[in-house]
Amino acid sequence: MKDDKVSGSCLCGVVTYQFTGPVNVFQYCHCSRCRKFTGSAHAANIIISPDQFQWLSGEESIGRYEHPDAKHFATSFCKNCGSSLPWLTKSGKAVVVTAGTLDEDPGVKPTHNIFLANKAPWYEEVGGLKKYEGLPVRN
Numbered sequence: 472m473k474d475d476k477v478s479g480s481c482l483c484g485v486v487t488y489q490f491t492g493p494v495n496v497f498q499y500c501h502c503s504r505c506r507k508f509t510g511s512a513h514a515a516n517i518i519i520s521p522d523q524f525q526w527l528s529g530e531e532s533i534g535r536y537e538h539p540d541a542k543h544f545a546t547s548f549c550k551n552c553g554s555s556l557p558w559l560t561k562s563g564k565a566v567v568v569t570a571g572t573l574d575e576d577p578g579v580k581p582t583h584n585i586f587l588a589n590k591a592p593w594y595e596e597v598g599g600l601k602k603y604e605g606l607p608v609r610n
């Protein structure tokens with residue numbers, strides 16, 4: 472983890488944030504809640520304590536959803552562009568940073584997958600797929 476601050480933002484740029492290390496957990500989560508929240512195969516989540524996190528702009532544009540059945544899970548999102556954003560757990564004890572919204576390399580990488588038992592039935596590990604640096608090349 473870099474010593475200095477790492478920043479992130481939503482797709483439209485209205486909401487910006489930063490956090491400082493150390494990062495205790497960086498993981499991919501395959502649970503159905505994270506899949507729905509991100510619209511993707513899995514979430515990429517960095518977990519820190521609330522005192523390491525700070526919103527820099529756009530706080531008035533942040534929406535929050537607390538899942539009624541969840542103990543910890545909630546979501547934050549930009550009301551303007553719909554991007555996932557870092558969210559405070561329902562307990563208030565941790566902030567889950569949606570790593571796809573980072574604008575800088577945090578200097579740490581995910582170490583594990585969780586809730587693989589709930590992975591999407593169509594999930595395929597990235598390493599097993601064809602790779603293109605940009606759009607697929609057309610012949």
Ligand SMILES: [Zn+2]
Pocket residue numbers: 481482483484485486549550551552553554
């Ligand atoms: Zn936005």
Ligand SMILES: [Zn+2]
Pocket residue numbers: 500501502503504505506514586
């Ligand atoms: Zn999850």
